[in-house]
Amino acid sequence: MKPFLYAGLLSSGELLPDALIPDIPTRFQGFRPENADFSYSGAVPAGDALARSLNIPAVRMLQMYKEERFLILLRSLGFTTFTKPASHYGLSLILGGGEATLWELAQAYASMARALTESQQSAAGPGPGYRDRESSIRQSADRDSQSRSRVSGPRILDPPVSGSGQSAIDNRQSTISPPAIWLTYEALRRVNRPETETGWQYFGGAPEVAWKTGTSFGFRDAWAIGTTPRYVVAVWAGNADGEGRPGLSGISSAAPLLFDIIRLLPPSGSWFARPEEGMTFAEVCAASGYRAGPDCTDKKEIWIPETGLRSEACPYHTVVTLDTSGTWRVNSSCASLCEITAHSWFVLPPAMEYYYRMRNPSYKTLPPFRDGCADDMQIASMEFVYPPRDARIFIPRSLQGQMMSMLPEIAHRRRNAVIYWHLDNKYIGMTRHIHQAEVRVGEGEHLITAVDDEGFTVSRKFFCIGTL
Numbered sequence: 501m502k503p504f505l506y507a508g509l510l511s512s513g514e515l516l517p518d519a520l521i522p523d524i525p526t527r528f529q530g531f532r533p534e535n536a537d538f539s540y541s542g543a544v545p546a547g548d549a550l551a552r553s554l555n556i557p558a559v560r561m562l563q564m565y566k567e568e569r570f571l572i573l574l575r576s577l578g579f580t581t582f583t584k585p586a587s588h589y590g591l592s593l594i595l596g597g598g599e600a601t602l603w604e605l606a607q608a609y610a611s612m613a614r615a616l617t618e619s620q621q622s623a624a625g626p627g628p629g630y631r632d633r634e635s636s637i638r639q640s641a642d643r644d645s646q647s648r649s650r651v652s653g654p655r656i657l658d659p660p661v662s663g664s665g666q667s668a669i670d671n672r673q674s675t676i677s678p679p680a681i682w683l684t685y686e687a688l689r690r691v692n693r694p695e696t697e698t699g700w701q702y703f704g705g706a707p708e709v710a711w712k713t714g715t716s717f718g719f720r721d722a723w724a725i726g727t728t729p730r731y732v733v734a735v736w737a738g739n740a741d742g743e744g745r746p747g748l749s750g751i752s753s754a755a756p757l758l759f760d761i762i763r764l765l766p767p768s769g770s771w772f773a774r775p776e777e778g779m780t781f782a783e784v785c786a787a788s789g790y791r792a793g794p795d796c797t798d799k800k801e802i803w804i805p806e807t808g809l810r811s812e813a814c815p816y817h818t819v820v821t822l823d824t825s826g827t828w829r830v831n832s833s834c835a836s837l838c839e840i841t842a843h844s845w846f847v848l849p850p851a852m853e854y855y856y857r858m859r860n861p862s863y864k865t866l867p868p869f870r871d872g873c874a875d876d877m878q879i880a881s882m883e884f885v886y887p888p889r890d891a892r893i894f895i896p897r898s899l900q901g902q903m904m905s906m907l908p909e910i911a912h913r914r915r916n917a918v919i920y921w922h923l924d925n926k927y928i929g930m931t932r933h934i935h936q937a938e939v940r941v942g943e944g945e946h947l948i949t950a951v952d953d954e955g956f957t958v959s960r961k962f963f964c965i966g967t968l
């Protein structure tokens with residue numbers, strides 16, 4: 501489902517292809533998703549998050565798009581299995597909270613590829629305008645169901661089981677613009693060469709293909725879907741009786757077969773061309789991927805959907821004031837105007853920074869305040885990594901029946917900061933460098949407070965829902 505969400509956000513212009521999405525431990529409406537490898541990147545470009553199939557950024561993106569709207573989008577793409585209201589699925593909808601058939605999934609990819617191909621064909625000739633083409637996407641689905649003689653975009657053979665698929669074709673309409681589809685396939689094409697994915701090297705030399713794999717809960721289904729400008733290939737692997745099999749995964753079980761099939765098919769020719777209409781060459785911030793703002797220092801030009809011109813400008817570059825040597829932060833409380841210099845700085849919120857700087861050595865944390873300079877608190881210096889806001893936490897008991905501890909954690913920008921911890925307003929200890937406290941709590945509501953050596957304070961309320 502993640503590619504459709506990414507495409508939907510690009511299409512509406514709410515997201516640019518490589519805008520940073522937070523990837524930090526987060527609790528959403530009663531659940532706490534984890535990435536498949538239990539790691540956090542702090543912040544990831546949206547396209548990479550899709551290529552790596554990261555769960556936390558996906559939930560963030562659904563939070564932006566909203567579940568109700570996403571269900572409408574999925575239904576418009578021909579999915580008939582999402583029959584319940586949005587409240588039933590919640591944000592887990594994007595993590596497989598709703599089930600789809602492989603047939604409908606393949607159809608959705610094919611209809612998007614067909615829309616893209618047709619937009620290019622109509623742009624090449626004296627075809628209909630952009631608006632008309634949206635309706636031609638709808639009509640193409642109808643044409644496809646009636647006549648299979650015209651060769652345009654990728655097509656699907658008849659379903660193995662007749663019935664449900666056909667009505668979906670008739671009702672299908674695309675609400676995703678060709679530019680968004682093209683960018684989505686570009687991101688999925690990157691799945692061919694992610695640094696972090698294992699197994700991809702076995703597929704070296706394979707034809708260009710935008711692909712995605714998945715594994716359902718309980719290892720019951722492993723699937724892989726690949727799209728080329730001429731074909732959509734969908735592979736399912738599993739036990740016919742539906743019994744799970746540990747170790748079954750889309751990447752190891754279904755993807756090799758997908759690539760074998762694609763190699764056997766006649767070549768697809770050149771890759772999808774960039775749509776001529778509805779795209780614009782725009783300046784984005786090289787660090788954040790957002791539309792470049794006045795304080796962004798390093799900018800680059802990329803192709804984005806025209807709708808993306810409405811997207812938010814970079815929120816992460818901010819002007820900070822340093823002393824003339826550039827090593828200390830100063831302000832009017834401690835420095836004369838002539839020794840204050842303004843610099844544009846790329847500043848992520850503390851929890852994002854905490855994970856981001858581990859993977860991005862070029863990230864420069866803000867210089868500390870010079871002695872005697874009061875932090876004007878314009879930029880937060882620390883925040884909780886754990887527990888999340890208003891968390892309901894389950895703490896197991898040890899074998900001896902003792903309540904186990906929980907580990908609140910703070911991200912602080914200053915490496916040498918000291919943090920003093922308080923639980924329910926009682927001092928419990930201090931930390932340096934790694935700010936993780938170990939606390940034992942009983943059932944009920946608690947307040948954890950962290951005070952740093954400069955006197956700044958952050959607190960979090962959480963609720964311990966007890967034990968087995």
Ligand SMILES: [Zn+2]
Nearest residue numbers: 785796814817
């Ligand atoms: Zn910027």
